[in-house]
Amino acid sequence: MGSTFETIRRLGPAAFVLKAIIAAIVADALLLGFILLRRAYRARFFAKRDARVFEFRRNWEALISGEIPYETWRKKPFDLRIVETIVLDAFEAAGREESARLLNFLRTSGLIDRLIFDAQRLQGWRRRRALVSLGRTRALEGISALAEGLRDRDAETRLAALRGLARTACPEAAEEILLWVGETGLTVPPLPLQSALIQCCAERPQVLLPYLHHAEGPLREVLGRVLGEVATPSLGMDLLEFAVDNLDELRAAAARALSHVQPGLALDALSELARDPIWFVRLRAVVSLGRLNHQGAVPLLLHGLTDSNRLVRLRAAEGLVGIRSEMVSTFEEVVATRDLYGLHAYLTALENAGLRRKLETELETTDSINENGRKLLLAVLKTGTLAVEQPEPSELASAETSFRS
Numbered sequence: 122m123g124s125t126f127e128t129i130r131r132l133g134p135a136a137f138v139l140k141a142i143i144a145a146i147v148a149d150a151l152l153l154g155f156i157l158l159r160r161a162y163r164a165r166f167f168a169k170r171d172a173r174v175f176e177f178r179r180n181w182e183a184l185i186s187g188e189i190p191y192e193t194w195r196k197k198p199f200d201l202r203i204v205e206t207i208v209l210d211a212f213e214a215a216g217r218e219e220s221a222r223l224l225n226f227l228r229t230s231g232l233i234d235r236l237i238f239d240a241q242r243l244q245g246w247r248r249r250r251a252l253v254s255l256g257r258t259r260a261l262e263g264i265s266a267l268a269e270g271l272r273d274r275d276a277e278t279r280l281a282a283l284r285g286l287a288r289t290a291c292p293e294a295a296e297e298i299l300l301w302v303g304e305t306g307l308t309v310p311p312l313p314l315q316s317a318l319i320q321c322c323a324e325r326p327q328v329l330l331p332y333l334h335h336a337e338g339p340l341r342e343v344l345g346r347v348l349g350e351v352a353t354p355s356l357g358m359d360l361l362e363f364a365v366d367n368l369d370e371l372r373a374a375a376a377r378a379l380s381h382v383q384p385g386l387a388l389d390a391l392s393e394l395a396r397d398p399i400w401f402v403r404l405r406a407v408v409s410l411g412r413l414n415h416q417g418a419v420p421l422l423l424h425g426l427t428d429s430n431r432l433v434r435l436r437a438a439e440g441l442v443g444i445r446s447e448m449v450s451t452f453e454e455v456v457a458t459r460d461l462y463g464l465h466a467y468l469t470a471l472e473n474a475g476l477r478r479k480l481e482t483e484l485e486t487t488d489s490i491n492e493n494g495r496k497l498l499l500a501v502l503k504t505g506t507l508a509v510e511q512p513e514p515s516e517l518a519s520a521e522t523s524f525r526s
Contacts, residue, residue: 173203185222191230205232209257224260233260240266240285248273249281256285261293268297272305279309287317292328295321299332307340318347326351330359333371345371349405352378364390373402380409388417395421400430407433411440419444423454426463434463438470448480449487449498456501468505477502 177200183189184204194200208223215223227233236258239251252270255263267289270282286294298317307314322329326348333344345368352360352374360382363375376394379387387409394406407425410418418440425437441451455467471477484499501507 170199170203173200174207177203177207185226187226187229195230205236205254208232209254212257212259220259224258227258227260233258233263237263237266241269245275249278252278252281252285253288254285256288259289259291261289261291264289264291264293264297267294268301271297271301276309280313283309283313283317287313287320290320290323292321292325295325295328299328302340303332303335307338307343311339311343315343315346318344319350322347322351326353326356327359330356333363341368342370345374347374349374349377352381356382358386361386361390364394369399369402372397372399373405376402376405376409378409379406380412384413384415384417387413388415388421391418392421395425400428400433403428403430404433404436407436407440411436411443414444416444416446419446419451419454423458426455426466427458427460431462431466434466435469438463438466439473441467442470442474442476448476449483449490452480452484452498452502453490453494456498456507459507461507464501464507465505468502 177184180189185208194204208227211223212220233255236251236255240248240255240263243251248270252267256267264286267282267285270285271279273279273282283298286298295318298314298321302308302314318329329344329348329351333341333348336344345363348363348371356378360375360378363371364379366372366375372394376391376397379391379394391406391410391413395403395410397403397406403425407422407428410421410425422437422440422444425433426441428434428437441455444451452467455464458464468477471480481499481502484495484502487495490498
């Protein structure tokens with residue numbers, strides 16, 4: 122041993138290099154040993170977990186019905202976590218009756234109370250996991266604990282609570298979210314908040330209205346988008362007040378929501394929104410007019426064909442094609458606008474709907490227009506341009522009077 126150290130000492134500066142090499146070899150050996158030990162432990166852990174999952178799955182009915190005493194797995198943290206995971210995963214594909222049975226199991230076994238306790242008392246990632254799991258149960262008694270999570274100082278915890286409330290998809294959760302944003306404003310990204318409110322307000326969209334009247338800024342825009350997604354005919358007159366709102370997003374949301382209202386009530390409002398100075402408001406108004414599928418929307422959709430925005434023209438054309446009416450008369454009015462872009466949009470919508478051949482057949486067989494008008498319309502349909510070979514001026518004048526609006 123002494124001779125070894127003496128040899129190293131005689132190496133001089135090279136001794137430091139040798140010591141570094143030895144230290145690196147030892148460190149690498151220890152790291153390799155740790156990796157192998159960890160892999161062995163994880164393999165043993167997953168093998169044990171798979172065996173327990175298989176056993177619980179094999180006795181699934183006995184587990185859920187309570188034939189297997191709860192005490193046999195509740196007192197074992199390893200088994201408790203497995204049962205909780207399996208039941209929450211089963212919720213994702215369960216129907217109404219199965220969901221009720223699983224929820225009853227969670228209540229009687231005390232798992233929901235445990236999740237509520239964890240969501241209220243734990244911190245960090247453990248609390249976030251408990252909040253999301255509690256939301257997956259869709260249990261109404263967990264809403265208050267999730268609402269507490271919304272007021273946590275940590276942004277990730279607030280998002281986890283918001284996701285949990287979204288999973289419940291019930292109006293009570295929507296009221297808690299709206300009350301929270303009413304107190305604190307927009308403290309989370311808009312998209313998660315919008316998604317959560319859409320899921321929770323779908324059953325009762327009326328809960329949005331009081332908060333829309335008092336919200337301001339970006340929050341009001343988010344609530345407006347949610348209203349446009351969840352509005353139903355039951356809102357009726359409540360939607361009309363937002364059609365003249367100063368906020369562009371809210372007018373667009375009202376335009377989108379008016380497609381769910383009775384045509385007699387919606388047409389007047391949509392006729393104004395279809396002429397709005399903001400293009401996406403006009404776009405949503407035109408889409409709603411098409412969805413109304415009402416003959417009174419045809420003049421408004423024809424006006425949309427001449428819009429300066431390409432998307433508005435395309436949607437107006439799709440709406441015209443979708444309305445069940447005389448295709449020949451509609452095509453006459455489209456050509457009478459003398460707008461080439463609008464004509465191309467209409468022809469594109471015809472092609473996409475597979476109706477171009479049908480229109481051509483109707484033009485060839487109809488008796489509602491004279492021969493000159495028929496030739497002119499067929500030429501426009503086939504060439505896709507208004508600059509077709511025209512008949513004599515006297516014949517053209519009489520032909521155009523048959524399809525000009």
